[in-house]
Amino acid sequence: MVEERKRQGKLIVFSAPSGTGKSTIAKHLLERIPDIRFSVSATTREKRVGEVEGINYYFLSRKDFEEKIRSGGFIEHEFFFGNHYGTLLDKTREVIESGSHLLLDLDVKGALNLKRLFPENSLLIFFKPPSMEILEARLKGRESEDEESLKLRLERARLELEYAERFDAVIVNDNLDLTVETVTEKVRKFLL
Ligand SMILES: Nc1ncnc2c1ncn2[C@@H]1O[C@H](COP(=O)(O)OP(=O)(O)OP(=O)(O)O)[C@@H](O)[C@H]1O
Numbered sequence: 229m230v231e232e233r234k235r236q237g238k239l240i241v242f243s244a245p246s247g248t249g250k251s252t253i254a255k256h257l258l259e260r261i262p263d264i265r266f267s268v269s270a271t272t273r274e275k276r277v278g279e280v281e282g283i284n285y286y287f288l289s290r291k292d293f294e295e296k297i298r299s300g301g302f303i304e305h306e307f308f309f310g311n312h313y314g315t316l317l318d319k320t321r322e323v324i325e326s327g328s329h330l331l332l333d334l335d336v337k338g339a340l341n342l343k344r345l346f347p348e349n350s351l352l353i354f355f356k357p358p359s360m361e362i363l364e365a366r367l368k369g370r371e372s373e374d375e376e377s378l379k380l381r382l383e384r385a386r387l388e389l390e391y392a393e394r395f396d397a398v399i400v401n402d403n404l405d406l407t408v409e410t411v412t413e414k415v416r417k418f419l420l
């Protein structure tokens with residue numbers, strides 16, 4: 229008897245300058261397509277008010293994160309804003325081998341590295357803010373950053389925007405409802 233191989237899940241990657249709206253859009257997409265799971269990354273940054281271990285991130289000490297890098301525990305990892313961020317190998321494997329799809333929220337370098345590892349099985353979506361002024365207002369409105377962190381994030385935003393054209397799709401996140409509609413349609417097509 230020929231054993232049928234289980235279909236592997238696909239990877240959807242969101243990237244955008246910090247504060248553009250990735251997490252907000254992700255929340256809506258996950259409500260609309262239940263077959264997608266959110267990839268919980270590991271980070272060494274401080275937990276924000278309201279964030280929950282294992283839901284938003286796995287919050288690791290710098291020592292533990294660096295130990296995990298050495299033992300090959302990450303598919304990809306990057307260091308920016310003074311902290312490590314990384315996608316856990318075992319969690320990712322578990323989800324895609326179960327046949328569920330995975331939504332990842334990664335910086336531009338992490339996203340492009342993932343594309344190299346999964347060229348056929350990944351869709352990279354880049355979100356642009358309508359303008360730098362609106363991006364700054366969104367970051368300030370979130371009340372999550374101090375002056376220094378705000379400055380770092382806006383500086384990095386300019387650099388990240390230069391990577392947009394390397395992505396499979398680029399969407400300006402102006403009107404949230406419209407963005408969610410557009411993304412949902414693109415993702416549904418990709419998952420067919
Ligand atoms: N289309 C939109 N119009 C107005 N405000 C928005 C829109 N999308 C997101 N926001 C708001 O902008 C702020 C930043 O959004 P969010 O936290 O989702 O960004 P992010 O890209 O995930 O940031 P980070 O990369 O730092 O996690 C939030 O307060 C969110 O409510």
Ligand SMILES: Nc1nc2c(ncn2[C@@H]2O[C@H](COP(=O)(O)O)[C@@H](O)[C@H]2O)c(=O)[nH]1
Binds near residue numbers: 242
């Ligand atoms: N390369 C990776 N980038 C990641 C990962 N997890 C999150 N991120 C990116 O970090 C920034 C900042 O996040 P914040 O929670 O501190 O605001 C954000 O733009 C994410 O896209 C990861 O595992 N790898």
